[in-house]
Amino acid sequence: MYQLITASRDKLMELFLLKNRPLQRVPKTVSLILLLFFTSVSIKAQQVTVDVNKVPLKELFRVLRVQTGFDFLYANEDIQNAKPVSLNVKNETLKSVLDKSLSGQQLSYSIVGKSVTVKKTNTPTIRNEKITGKVTDSKGEPIPGVSVKLKDGTASVVTNTNGDYVIEAPNSAATLVFSYLGFTTEERPLQGRIVQNVTLQESTTGLDQVLVVGYGTVKKSDLTGSVSSVKMEDLQKAPVLSFEDALGGRIAGVQVTSSEGGPGAENNIVIRGGNSITQSNSPLYIIDGFPIENPANNAISNEDIESITVLKDASSTAIYGSRGANGVIVITTKQGKVGKPVINFNGYYGIQNNIKQMDLLDPYEYVKLQIEMVGNAAKQTYTPGDPSLGATAIPGGRELEYYRNQPYVNWQDQIYHTAPMQNYNLSLSGGKDQTRYSISGSLADQKGTIIGSGFKRYQGRFVFNQGVSEKLSFNLNVNYARTENFGSSPSMYGGSFSNSLLYAVWGYRPAISPNSTLEQQLDSEIDPDGQVGYAFNPLLSVQNETVKSSDNNITANAFIDYKFSKDLTLKVSGGLTHSARINDAFYNSRTGRGAPTNIFGPNGQIANLALYNLLNENTLTYRKIWKRWNSINIVGGFTAQKYNVRNNSLMVIQVPNENLGINDLDNGQPYNIGSSSSGNFLNSYFGRVNYAYKSKIMLTATFRADGSSKFAEGNKWSYFPSGAVAWTISREKFMQKIPQISNAKIRTSFGVTGNNRVSDFPYLSPVNFAIDRSYAFGNQYMQGAVPGGLGNRNLQWETTSTYDAGIDLGFFKNRVEITADYYRKVTSDLLLNADLPSHIGFARAFKNVGKVENSGIELEVSSRNIVSKSFSWxxxxxxxxxxxxxxxxxxxxxxxxxxxxxxxxxxxxxPYIAIVGQPVAQFFGYKWVGNYQLSDFDRLPDGNFALKSNVPTNGTPSRTAIKPGDIKYEDMNGDLAMTTADRVVIGNPNPDFIGGFSNNFNYKNFDLNVFFQFSVGNDVLNANRMVFEGMGANWQNSFASFANRWTPENPNNEINRANGGGIQAYSSRIIEDGSFLRLKTVALGYTFPKRWLSAMKVNTARVYLSAQNLAVWSKYKGSDPEVSTRNTPLTPGFDFAAYPRARTVTFGFNFSF
Structure with missing residues (x-):
């Protein structure tokens, strides 16, 4: 029947139209009726079957032409912006298919004969209507700052302080998208309603969290590498001035240590273990897109930070090439938001005090010790009435018992004090249409718990975002900070113990006449000439020294974005970091360093340091989603970075007018003048491809080429590739049958990264022009030049190959999330100062010869234990x-x-050794086995003791000099003589495992955060005990534990006798367990209800009480187990008079309007 109708139609059409025969015989009306009839019959008879997904109209027309034989006539410009068509129909008419395909396309069609003509219709003016509403949380409280966007449109606003919004949108078919950090995104079709009130639910999963990674962002669910982030709201609850102080223990595999616990102390961060044994292991920092190797992190206010992301594996860090081996920390600061101006203030004030002081000998035990050590000289000084002095005894003079229970000066109380701390931050942010801005400023002042020490910061920040057009935008980010550090490090050794503050304090005599001795410069009782190291008053010394370091730091970063299309974007950025640092120090005659007995006399020094860092980056990003299931993200670019440092220093001694201090150096005697300058360049090309199929299979490939001026020709360039794959198993049908598992993804990666943290031009041989190398030639004084070392033009990058395998799990609708990783890193071509053959003329030179491995397991678990309207945990x-x-x-x-x-x-x-096949840094020394006891000696006729012939020595040159109670070591090689050959590994400063755990509680308007940090299995070398518990000098005080030393009446095996410390040596006696559990942060807050604040035009208000470092549980005998005063890759865990960490308690207030 169909063929018959078609044939009849074609015949008649040929007769009446196609053959141009005269139509006189047939009236025109009849012709028109016949034409329409047969056209209608033909169209209805065409049965069309179509199954397409997001295909262009042109492709759909081709499919219809093949099935129907109809020609399609159209202008390309009319359909080029048409929406792709998705359609699945079976045996429907052509008209029905065309109606469905062109619905909402602003296109119309007409059919004449076997031709379909498609034309663009006149676009009617869409009347926008104002849509209003309020956004609240599950408790009914308004949420300010919620982003309200028109889906598939450009309109965007944010809610005001009352949660209200107004947006213009086409009322008929528009959809609004509501999104806010920490809440589930909500889409709301308008469907004719002009009032849209929305309640957002708190997000129960972090899978939709957008993380900032290298040169882009990525959803957590799409990650192929090992990336961790920290909740800034938790981090900012810690009352600390640097984010690094709060970071330790919050991210798996990130170890944070500091050499000192004082204000402004720099931190050392190591990610997944140290890769290098001679160069820096610090990560690369990316601050708002600006890569910086050694940033002034104290110059950043915690309140300005929006997010912190840590990139760990090679898949994540390889895009930074030669600087990615140690991991990357990406910091993004807060940006302006569209909406009315919002003013936010946060400030707190608090106090700090020491958790622990070292127990020292009181006057009775001190005098008793000095009598044992010094003998009659001590008796004549302290106990002149002692009858044992015989004829020289002074009748009625003091004896030892006089000192028992006498009041005395605790010198630690004199230098330690309760110190205030305050921090205030004020910000203004807002925007309209294409303009956004953020302005902030902060003031911080932290006094140290040691008098004379402290830290100040004056900081300001400006962010400006401007959309020039739909395609072009501009961004400017500027941060300025002036930081000031006061006081010298107590662990700094200055030639004598009097110049090391804590050693001078611990070693000073516990005087019993406090009124006079506090102002007495030298302890005349024991040192009338000022020659004994512990005789200088430490309180006067610290009060009269002036030590200050100031740094003016500015970081400016600007970029433009240009969108060639919705898929292709060009970004061009330029940045500058400049730091001008001035270090001043002056020591007058009332300090140990400037005393008249010191050859320098009153002296001072000035050092100026200027750093410049210039950056240009150019990236092209292509994003595309096609055929619904496939997505690709390609990033490519090139960068150029220049770094320069200049240093000038001057030291002057014998300053005549010490009252002028540092301002009178020009009248003193120049002692040391220094000047240096250095710089380097880095040029790079990089690219990365991310591909995802159905958000189920994800692939990442990265490549970077770096060229550095630090190396010689032939070794300047190196190449760093990586690849990763991830499979989200939970998206497979067989996993969807297990409702308890809401997310499951496995991933693996491998890549190569580098470490360029070497000095500038290490391949060149330095030449020194020293004064003592000058000579006379031709009756002239000539400057001598001496090679300072041997260069090596074959030096190249340290490279790290990293393998990572991980799994991400979510249970019970992601209320419990688990991330586990296994990694193995091998760093080769380590730069070592290797031995050279004797004929070279130099003992050592740097070579690429070493290799180190790090491997480990990381586990992160987060859970939402209780979620209800009034209480959450x-x-x-x-x-x-x-x-x-x-x-x-x-x-x-x-x-x-x-x-x-x-x-x-x-x-x-x-005291440290690195052995092939063993950990990088281990403690090295003698194995301590207690003290020599009477049984180790033969008693001589004269009553003296002689060490038995089968008992080994302790390194003392003469066997006859060894006495009962002396320290004793194990003879490892059986030769009965203690030599360097008997030294063995005596401890490991590397922890077995580290981590932390926190709990957040919310009850109505109250919130409580409790955070613990722990480290287990690491040892600490307590060098303080070498001096103050058994090997101290005459007239020096000691730790209270030394009162339990060996005596004939107390033959213990723990602490040697007075003067029985033997040779100066490191031993297992001073290696201690440094494991600890620290109650690091506790914060309790109350947020005022919105209804209380609305009348005052205040958006939010919160008061809080926070504390840092409240308590530490540890077996360590020193001030704090988290210590490393001589921190290098080869010397961790060393405690020498470290500035103790303080306990901090603050009260604060935050509000916005």
Whole structure:
């Protein structure tokens, strides 16, 4: 029937139309009726079957033409902006298919004969209507700052302080999208309603969290690499001035240590163990897109930080190439938002005090010790009435018992004090249409718990975002900070113990006449000439020294974005970092360093340091989604960065007018003048491809090429590739049958990164122009030049190959989330100062010869334990296990020993060792076995003791000099003589595992955060005990524990006798367990209800009480187990008079309007 109708139609059409035959015989009306009839019959008879997904109209017309034989006539410009068509129909008419395909396309069609003509219709004017509403949370409280956007449109606003919004939108078919950090995104079709009130639910999953990674952003659910982030709302609850102080223990695998606990102390961050043993292991920082290797993190206000992301594996860090081996920390600061101006203030004030002081000998025990050590000289000084002095005894003079229970000066109380701390931040942000801005400023003032120490910061920040057009936008971000540090480090050794503050305090005599001795410069009782190191008054010394370091730091970063299309974007950025640092120090005659007995006399020094860092980056980003299931993100670009540093210093001694201090240096005697300058360049090309199929299979490939001026020709360039794959198993049908598992993804990656943290031009041989190398030639004084070392033009990058395998799990609608990773890193071509053959003329030179491995497991768990309208409880936990191992050193070398100098007697000692096949840094020394007891000696006829012939010595040159109660070591090689060959590994400063856990509680308007940090299995070398518990000098005080020393009446095996410390040596006696559990942060707050604040035009208001470092549980005997005063990759965990960490309690107030 169909063929018959078609044939009849075609015949008649040929007769009446196509053959141009005269139509006179047939009236025109009849012709028209026949034409329409047969056309209608033909169209209805065409049965069309179509199954397409998001295809262009042109493609759909081709399919219809093949099935129907109809021609389609159209102008390309009419359909080029038409929406793709998705259609699935079976045996429908052509007219029905065309109606569905062109619905809402602003296109019309007409059919004449076998031709379909498609034309653009006149676009009617869409009348926008004002849509209003309020956005609230599950408790009914308004939420300010919620983004309200028109889906598939450009209109965008944010809610005001009352949660209200007004937006213009086409009322008929528009959809509004409501989004806010921490809440589930909500889409609301208008459907004719002009009032849209929305309640947002708190997000129960972090899978939709958008993380800032290298040169872009990515949803957490789409990650292929190992990336972690920290909740800034938790981090900002800690009353600290640097985000690094709060970061430790919050992210698995990130270890944060500091050499000192004082205000403004710099932190050392290591991610997944140290890769290098001679160069820096610090991560690269990306601050608002600006890569900085050694940033002034104290110059950033915590309140300005929006997010912190840590990139750990090579898939994430390889895009930074030669600077990515140590991990990358990406910091994004707060930007302006569209909406009315919002003013936010946050400020707190608090107090700090020490958790622990060292217990010292009181006057009775001190005098008793000095009598044992010094003998009659001490008796004549302290107990002149002692009958044992015989004829020289003074009748009625003091005896030892006089000092029992006498009041005395606790010198720690004199230098430690309760110190105030305050921090205030004020910001203004807002925007309209295409313009957004944010302006902030902060003031911080932290006094140290040691008098004379402290930290100040004056900081300001300006952010400006301007949309020039739909395609072009501009961004400017400027941060300025002036920081000031006061006081010298107590662990700094200055040639004598009097110049090391805590040693001077611990070693000073516990005087019993406080009124006179507090103002007495020298302890005349024991040192009338000022020659004994512990005789200088430490209180007067610290009060009269002036030590200040000021830094003016500015970071400016600007970029433009140009969108060639919705898929292709160009970004061009330029940045500058400049730091001008001035270090001043002056020591007058009432300080240990400037006393008349010191050869320098009153002296001072000035050092100026200027750093410049210039950056240009150019990136092209292409994003595309096609055929619904496929998405690709391609980033490519090139960068150029220049770094320069200039340093000038001057030291002047014998300053005549000390009252003028640093301002009178021009009248003193120049002692040391220094000047240096250096710089380097880095040029790079990079690219990355991310591909995802159905958000189920994700692939990432990255490549970077870096060229650095630090290396010689032939080694300037290096290449760093990486690849990663992830499979979200939970999206598979077989996993969807397990409702308890809401997310499951496995991922793996491999890549190569580098470490360029070497000095500038290390391949060149330095030449020194020293004064003492001058000579006379031709009756003229000539400057001599001496090679300072041997360069090596073959030096190249340290490279790290990293393998990572991880799994991400979510249970019970992601109320419980688990992330676990296993990694293995191998760093090769380590830069070592390797031994050279003797004929070279230099003992050592740097070579690429070493290899180190780090491997470990990381686990992060977060849970929302209770979620209700009035009460919620959430928890987080992380733990990391890292093991490092030396795989190779220089040829023929199986170990590398490292010295640490903390006093004049320790310079030649080597307490650290790196052994092939063992951890990078281990403690190295003698194995302590207690004290020599009477049974180790033969009693001579004269009553003296002689060490038995089968008992080994303790290193003392003469066997006859060893006495009962002296310290004793194990003879490891059986030769009965204690030599360097008897030294062994005596401890490991690397922890078995580290981590932290926190709990957040919310009850109505109250919130409570409790955070603990822990470290287990790490040892600490307590060098303080070498001096103050058994090896102290005459007239020096000691720790109270030394009162339990060995005596004939108390033959213990724990502490040696007075003068029985033997040779200066490191031993297992001073290696202690540094494991700890720290109650790091507790914050309790109350947020005032909105209804209380609305009348005052206040948006939010919160009061809080927060505390830092409340308590520490540890077996460590020192001030704090989290210590590393000589921190390098080869010397961690060393405690020498470290500035103790303070307990801080603050009260604060935050509001916005």
């Amino acid at each position: 959430s928890s987080s936990f992380n733990i990391a296990f890292n093991r490092n191992k030396v795989l190779a050193l220089t040829q023929g070398q199986d170990n590398l020993q490292t010295a640490v100098a903390f006093d004049v007697n320790s310079a030649g000692l080597y």
